[in-house]
Amino acid sequence: MRSSAKLVWSGGLIFLLALFSVSQAGPPALTGNYNLAESKVSYTVNHAFKKAIGISKSAKGKARCNARECEVLIAVPVNTFDSGDSNRDLHMLETVRAALFPVLTVRGNIESSLLTKPSFTTQFQVEFAGKTATVSGVVLKLDAAGGVLKATGSLTLRLSQFGIKPPSLLGFSVDDEVPITFESTWQR
């Protein structure tokens, strides 16, 4: 009895150990740690008389993926956005209080079940101009091959979500909604 009880216990422990190990494994292509190697983040501001597009290629990011989810953190220095007009960029820095909050951060936890799809919608926590808000409707497209992950997508920020008063020109304010698009390459 004693030896059979030992067998049952050791069998049970081995089973639990195997189960735990399997649960930590995931789809081989999207597990592990990824660093953001290249990026291009663009914002578009719409005004009655013109449209301005600002671009930054200076984002940094990390993604930590396991069987359950991918934890993502991306940070972009706000003063790296270039809209092609120096005064407009300076005014943007003042409007979003970039001297006080110089970094825009995006955090998210993406379920592994979504990562197997070529395109999906998720939500991120965005920290911008000293405020944090949840931004829903983030569209992501993934393409993973050879240890390199390419992610492209779009989201829409609302200036009012972050306590930002929309700037104006000749009495006309820009739209509250600011579409953001991004292209990124991640490497292990």
Next chain:
Amino acid sequence: MIRKIAVAFCLIAATHLAAAEKPLSLNDLDMQQPTSANAALQKDLETRSSMLKWHQWVGIAAIVPMVGTYVLGTQAQSSADTRNLHMAMGISAAALYFTSASFAIFAPKPDGIKDTGSTKWHRYLSYVHLPLMIAVPILGNMARQQAERGEQTSGAANFHGPAASLLLGTYLISVTVLVFNF
């Protein structure tokens, strides 16, 4: 044997749990929000924005007397009353112009920022209309004195009209490049 397996299980579980607990932070990206906020820079940027707003509105307001002065100038030679009104509107235009220019010149600007895009062209055009805004009234005064003596406009005073045309043209273009995308 059972004890060894149990210990191994606990160690693996503990490692995974410890790794999962700490969320990613800016330190992992070698980035940090500033510990002491750059309040002075933010204040300068706010002052700059406020002054450039004044520059914008006063500069636009200057268009009205500037256009009025130009229109009256076409008939200023023939009538003393028209000439006086032309001069009064010209003085108003100049006052608003230089007030607007002052806001732009004295607005604080962070070091190392180079003008790009429409701002660059707006500044280049000011290198034309600013000296003209000084020369045109001087030439106009010369023309006025000749007219009051009953003389035909001559000499440098002849350039008053063409210079005024160039001043108004470059000034309007200077405003337009900032309003619309080109």
